[in-house]
Amino acid sequence: MYCIIGANGFLGSYILKSILNKTQERVVACCRDISLVGDTLKDERITWKNLDICDFDAVNSFCNEYKSEDKKIVYLAAYHNPDLVEKNPRTAWNTNVTALSFFLNAMENVSAFYYPSSDSVYGNSIDGKVFKEDDKTNPVNTYGKQKALAEKIVNTYGYQVVRYPFLIGTSLLSAKKHFYDSIVENLKFGDGMDMFSDSYRSTISFKQAADYLVDLIEMGDKHPIVNISSDKALSKYDVGIIIAEKLGVDKNLVRAIKVEDSEGIFVAKRASSTIMDNKLLKSIFKLEEISLEI
Numbered sequence: 001m002y003c004i005i006g007a008n009g010f011l012g013s014y015i016l017k018s019i020l021n022k023t024q025e026r027v028v029a030c031c032r033d034i035s036l037v038g039d040t041l042k043d044e045r046i047t048w049k050n051l052d053i054c055d056f057d058a059v060n061s062f063c064n065e066y067k068s069e070d071k072k073i074v075y076l077a078a079y080h081n082p083d084l085v086e087k088n089p090r091t092a093w094n095t096n097v098t099a100l101s102f103f104l105n106a107m108e109n110v111s112a113f114y115y116p117s118s119d120s121v122y123g124n125s126i127d128g129k130v131f132k133e134d135d136k137t138n139p140v141n142t143y144g145k146q147k148a149l150a151e152k153i154v155n156t157y158g159y160q161v162v163r164y165p166f167l168i169g170t171s172l173l174s175a176k177k178h179f180y181d182s183i184v185e186n187l188k189f190g191d192g193m194d195m196f197s198d199s200y201r202s203t204i205s206f207k208q209a210a211d212y213l214v215d216l217i218e219m220g221d222k223h224p225i226v227n228i229s230s231d232k233a234l235s236k237y238d239v240g241i242i243i244a245e246k247l248g249v250d251k252n253l254v255r256a257i258k259v260e261d262s263e264g265i266f267v268a269k270r271a272s273s274t275i276m277d278n279k280l281l282k283s284i285f286k287l288e289e290i291s292l293e294i
């Protein structure tokens with residue numbers, strides 16, 4: 001059985017689809033308010049449960065209910081907007097560190113536990129540095145620091161971490177649009193879109209992110225940390241151009257802007273570029289190439 005914590009989010013919804021496509025397993029999917037789960041995420045193999053991971057009584061009774069079942073867990077619940085984390089570090093710590101640690105220690109009978117982390121743990125790719133899994137972490141903001149600590153807690157417990165870059169793709173959630181959907185809308189209606197051209201990430205799609213993760217779990221991979229990313233570092237502007245090509249609209253609708261000219265829009269510091277090495281992932285799956293598929 002799979003157990004997805006924080007399942008009604010962008011990545012969670014893709015992971016649910018991937019589990020249904022690739023396995024015959026049942027899934028217990030948790031989120032804070034199951035009345036917000038749309039029909040597209042309902043399936044006879046999925047049991048939806050309300051669970052706020054900061055409510056320790058509720059976590060204890062949830063863990064007790066599923067104590068005897070063998071579980072593969074993907075833990076997605078997080079307070080992860082870097083600007084909000086910078087403004088509310090205690091609230092973020094409670095969700096990202098304390099609740100994660102409590103859950104790990106409360107849940108028994110776990111055959112796999114995967115924690116999706118972020119390239120933000122690496123910090124800046126100075127002089128085009130391409131970060132490998134065992135490089136020293138050097139996060140530039142509180143979100144990245146909390147993710148780095150959460151990874152250590154998960155690894156110390158004997159469980160697995162995957163690190164993702166900026167993820168993109170259409171939202172599968174009826175109530176929440178993704179940045180991708182806004183780009184598509186603005187390009188289709190001719191409004192155009194300003195996109196950063198001087199900040200690079202090893203971007204992949206939500207579907208790729210979910211599929212590689214489920215494949216790692218299904219093959220029983222036990223590397224402590226795996227980077228799941230593409231070969232090529234792309235700016236948001238590059239991604240905009242790829243989307244414009246896909247839609248067949250004028251590429252000039254994607255307008256290049258610079259992060260350095262956009263001072264004041266972010267509260268938390270951001271790494272200007274973070275580039276990830278994906279050789280381990282490619283060696284696990286015997287792949288020559290991984291590029292963004294949208």
Ligand SMILES: NC(=O)c1ccc[n+]([C@@H]2O[C@H](COP(=O)([O-])OP(=O)(O)OC[C@H]3O[C@@H](n4cnc5c(N)ncnc54)[C@H](OP(=O)(O)O)[C@@H]3O)[C@@H](O)[C@H]2O)c1
Binds near residue numbers: 007052080095119
């Ligand atoms: N998207 C990316 O580009 C990216 C890149 C690297 C890593 N990640 C990591 O992937 C994970 C999922 O991200 P996402 O993009 O899918 O974000 P998301 O759409 O905001 O999903 C996060 C989920 O966590 C849930 N959650 C938050 N606090 C909770 C709590 N106290 N109890 C239970 N559930 C709670 C949210 O539930 P509500 O709907 O109730 O708020 C939401 O469903 C995060 O850990 C994030 O750091 C994402």
